[in-house]
Amino acid sequence: MTSATTMTAALAPVHREQLMTLAREVSYAAGSRMFEEGRRADRFWIVRTGTVALDLHVPGRRPAVIETLGHGELIGWSWHYPPYLWHLGAEATSPVRAWEFDAEAVRAMCVADPEIGRAVAVWVGRVVAQRLHASRVRLLDLYAPYGAGDLL
Template sequence: MTSTTNLSAGLTAEQRELLMRVAHEVSFDAGTRLFEEGRRADRFWIVRTGTVALDLRVPGRRAAVIESLGYGELIGWSWHFPPYVWHLGAEAMSPVRAYEFDAEAVRAVCAQDAEFGRAIAAWVGRVVADRLHASRIRLLDLYAPYGSGSPL
């Protein structure tokens, strides 16, 4: 699946190569929390295998699963915007292998290479827009009297 939030849709081959220079491989068991809403966002991931669920705390209820992410998808965008605090939570739904990136290192590369920085900002911006839309639809489906009414 290729989407606008997928790494290959967001960056050129040269920009992906530059980003991957600061990556390292990690694994998560099913059920592992990658991050919690409200905590410090100091890294992000790109999924290699497995599925990660993004969730949102809803007062008085269980966390609402907003979206499931898989191969090539960016996990986490809060690292890109001050004050660098997670806006959602994330949990591995199956065993996950991913590339992990240190946020400070990527922001430093962005500062050194303006074209790369703009490409990262545009890619992350598309991810934010996609996640906000998914959050809206999911919360309307769960809590509005007639659902989202969205034909999407």
């Protein structure tokens, strides 16, 4: 993931401070599922330590790992867009410490303050674009006859 998609790089200090007023510290053991594809997306996380694998359900197979995320990265963007359902699943691949945010509270903050709302929307949009690219490359690697090749 590019640095432009981490919270620190994407949000101005004043917006980070506002957002962090809604954060709570959580931890996950290695192997813990953080969320499942298709279920309600009611929160998101910023990784403090550890790694999280984003995966895609593949019928008759193990979930395909699309991307592994670490320090400073946003886990989950589906909370930002109706119908608020996870598009992927996520599993802690090592012990994870993270800041967790209640999606409804963050959306309310964004409505109340259009400046932070725009900043969060641009940040989440960048993350979605990056994840879409990573998903495309990974799925081509897994399922295309000759792999993804050089898509950049």
